Amino acid sequence: MKLTCDISVKHLTRVEGHGNIEICIKDGQVEKASWDVVETPRFFEAMLVGKRYENAPYICGRICGICSIGHTLASIRAVERAFAMTPSAQTEKLRLLLKHMETLQSHILHLYFLAAPDFLNATSVLELIEPHPEEVQRAARIKLLANDGADLIGGRRLHPTRTVVGGFTMLPDRSALASLERRLQAVIPDLKQAAELFASFTIPDFNRETEWVSLKGEGSYPFIGGQLISSDGVVKGEDEYLAMTNEYMVDHSTSKWSRLSRKSMAVGALARVNNNSSFLHPLAGEIAALLGLTGLTHNPYMNSIAQLVESVHVVEDSLLLIGELLGSPWQEARQIVTPREGSGVGAVEVPRGILYHYYSFDSSGRITKADCVIPTSQNNANIHYDLHELAAVMADQGKDDREIRRLAEMLVRAYDPCISCSVH
Amino acid sequence: MLFRVFVKKELETLYEILAVNHVVGPTSRGMAKRGKELFAFDYLYDFQDLRLDFTTTTHSLKPFVLPFQETLSSFIIEDGSWEKHVDLNIYKQHVFFGVHACDINALNKLDKVLSEQAYPDPFYTGKRRNMFIIGIDCHPQPFCFCRSMGTDTVLHGFDMYLTDLGDSYFVEIQSARAWDILQQIPTAEPDEEDHRRFVETVEARNREFSCQVDTSDLTKILDLEFQSPVWEEWGKQCLSCGTCANVCPTCYCYGVSEHVDLDLQGASKIRQLYSCNLIDFAEVAGGHNFRPDSSSRLKYRYYHKHRGFQEAFEESLCVGCGRCGQACLAGITVPDVIASVRGQEEENE
Amino acid sequence: MEKGGRSYLGVEIKRPRVAFFELSSCEGCQLQILNNEASLLSFLSLVEIVNFREAMSIRSDDYEIAFVEGSVTRADEEERLKRIRKRAGVLVALGSCACFGGVNQLKNRFNDLEWVKHEVYGDHPVETREVQPLSAFVEVDLSIYGCPVKKEEVEQIVTNLVLGKSVDHPRYPVCMECTAKGNTCLFELGEPCLGPITRAGCDSWCPDNRMGCWGCRGPADEANIIQFREVIRKHNIPEEVMLDRMECFGGFRHILKEMKGKQDKGQME
């Protein structure tokens, strides 16, 4: 049977930002399959020019509501590296803990609110409230915990208020930190249940060999700074991010595209797990194995599973961090900042992949040039080529319109694209 | 009035005896930019945090008796009918450990309006009735003008009052409760030497006062100068931000607002302390504002404190703690304003 | 909960159909609404959400209240906005981007839009124009300020909207809320803060966390800018820091324009 279909999804739902899917198949041949980002660009890199350094994290956090913590931290890191500052061990721990809270909340949001409805035949989480009350409550519980944790450390769950160049304006209350620890412990059974739920879903079987790019773990699962690595064997320093991302523009998209050794590459939870699985904490490792996430996985739909594994990992890691933080008295929250001429890169693993901020400063600490490379723009090309391949496979299997559309939407969602981020 | 003395190290015992209650006292809040230490009244959990040598606190004790926000009543709404519930929010006994005379006087003044007039406020009165107050002699600061307001000493409104004699404390005991508690630590009847040192200490303190306000005939002068152009000048500087009222130990005015719960099944009536310097303080529905400009609002604040209250209670509603002037970012202070109204600016510069 | 709505004190209360839309923004304000873990269910029984792209696939063009997040930076957004305006009985500007242009309008300070485009996209053609708030194109019935909006406030506003109660923003500045909390003023600590001139309502979110206010809610009624500059000067804070913050969210754009105009005419000392 020769399949012919024309699929056009204008403004894909349950993703952050505006993007379209077009698939056109004629007589079993894929004529067109594309992923177009139509979000309006906001020009953050230009906005920053001429601004004093302390504006950078504040403004850049507003690139994206979901990963504002990640942007803020990447921005701070870029500034601090440009000024040759080394954050204190305490600041590093608090930042990582804050980062974990964002990762947890974002992953849970994606898993339950954006992805799960597809597996449970619903159009939104609202429809799941009645048939699956415990699941929805569980998701709300975990998300609440992560959000509360972010409030506690960063001052605010989105667009944090305590994070500044040099450290924190204010340190969390110790007893509140201890209660966060207890709540994190209590959430582990919830995560195990979540793993069971996702184990019961049929993840579409689709593989396309991909180059996976992430930070390189050195003794621990990497989130903030360090070397860059790809599953094709490329290793580069943090400052060489441009050689790792190679952004370019395409006509049908307002977001930039990226490539490394192949015509496209991918970043995100799956890339991180693929490249650094040996550093996962024990329970996360167990769950990865349980859910079939072993070896190099080339099925993009497994990104959701990788997110689940990471959710467990960050909870385990947060417990260790809080233990260390509570183990010693508070040190000075904030260092004095002395601006100087120079430039710096900050690379941070945000929920959707590796994020880079780069700034150069004049001697008074004003920004002369800024650059931000966002995970979704690194993934766009890969999403696009995945869609093409998916369409071809589906056409071969003679799947109908509806099924192709469903799988295509799910595919894009699996990447959890953060579009307003990517067209910052 | 009864007096005792006890050696300083017994203070910790006294603290521990009282620590079974909620204890609120002056404690450090770190350093300000200009290198002076900041203090605040807060709940204490450790004697080490108690700083009886504090200079002044940015905020007064007011939040403990008149919280910034308080639920006056809540409603259960069931379709057509409703039920009103009032919870007085009276909590258990609080010990206020280390309060200067001005702040005790401030509470006494608040009592006049909130507890002793018609319609006593049970929310306030309830908290006032459950206070155990230990006063402590202060260290006059360059902005304190309590002596001008007659509030540098306090005659009532506390349980005991401490004066630091160097190696011991001189205690004035005002309540039977205080007496009973002091039975549990070794104290002695003050002797001649203690009396002498007490008088000396008081005199030394009095010499430290440097800031003054001329209050003679102030009520009349305020009336006479009601149209004075100086108010315009101060009005231009005022940020209309309400900070002065928030830090003031005697500002008590408020607004009430009602809120419906998200599920429409409950509602609440909340009062929030307000400030007469805020733009809509005297605005009525329809838009007419009785004090539309910052100068008339600022004038009203002085008018209420130094004239109106005087008329009603024969005392001023200002204890001269100087907090408002310290907190005001525009630098508007009571001594400056009053001097200018009296036409004495130069002297005060 | 029954579909038809209920009554409050005998007055019938309809459950309005509500839609959420976003123009150029970070979508954080919508996220704040999703972040209502504890009260989401009550929220949903109060209003019927018929359009929320970030959370659901089904969409409908039949709605009474439209919440629009983000600012207008392209012709297609202007059209979308005008279409939404036609359909919605009540149009709500959600967040500072929608109310004032938000951080997005920072690019407006460059007179040369071509330079802006080139700085980010090189020679690749992209469409963009001067960033504008919703009110530049359509009538806005209600503004919810904040970057991000405060969820408690959004809930209260939505409740009032449904009940037909008016929505009154505080008219006083952030300092009122901040000093009420017993905070140490940041100026004491040598930090800049726009609290004295910024509209309250956020419950002094930033100063509570020892971060000076950046003015995301725009100016308070009767913001005393002249005196505030004096405050900044007295505390030895560079005026540039104050201007950076006033510029950040667009709320002060009229005031800044006025200040600049005066400066150009040499009227400022």
Added chain:
Amino acid sequence: MNKLEFVDVMPSQGKFMRKTDLTSFEYSYQAEITSVYPLTATEKLYQIRIIDTGLRQSFNFQPGQFVMLELPGIGEGPFSISSSPTRHGDIELCIRAVGNLTHFLDRVPRGTVVGISGPFGTGFPVEKMEGSDVLLIAGGLGIVPLRAPLFAVLENRSRYKRIDIIYGARKPSELLFTYQHQMWRQFDINLDIIVDEGDADWTGPVGRITEILEKRIEVSSGNLSRKTFAIVCGPPVMFKFVCNMLIDAGLPMQKIFVSLERRMHCGRGKCCRCNIGATYTCLSGPVFDYWEVMNMKEAI
């Protein structure tokens, strides 16, 4: 043992600290709106009855006093009682829809239960006025608080001498209680109505309230008898003109009464919102004689 004993304020004794004083602070009577009459486009007359019979009977007020009316979750505000004091807790309020509470009130149906507290404030000394001429001067909504003393006077008509009502409104359509004007006249009351601008059906005089007052003063050949009392209610601008005319006509300041309006949030002399200087309009007012008014800065 060192736990200090908790003092419950409720059972405590003392001068102003009787239990009833303290409990009454947030107390409100539940009262039912028994009927609603639209009077004009923006004003409605509400008949409100305290539900509990005993409480209703013991509810006493003086003409000129006000109640705080509360709709849970919506708002609370002061409203003058506009009905006869002999009707106790069966009161009438005439309310203009201007803000939150008042617009919602405009929507509630008959039968709705509201909260009433009070009565608060001072009243007009109608007993003292017995044996005298009474001049009631009202502008706009000012007729509402005047209705209570008017009822009191009507119920004892024979104890008073000449009674004049001078009532001004912006437009004929804004005149209140038109259905009662005939009845007032039947009680031998001189009712003069004037509007700022007439309409097609308007046959009465057009102009300012002061014009009528001038005529009234002329009747007494420029000198009001010293046995005259005046009650003046209306917008702030009106007070000054009217009261000055009365004083010029020889009326002592203590015989001129006005009802002032200020923003109020408690009605109980606490919130300060109604302060004029430091005088609480809610405790010392809203009814003041003109001497008191003259002595308060920024009163009018």
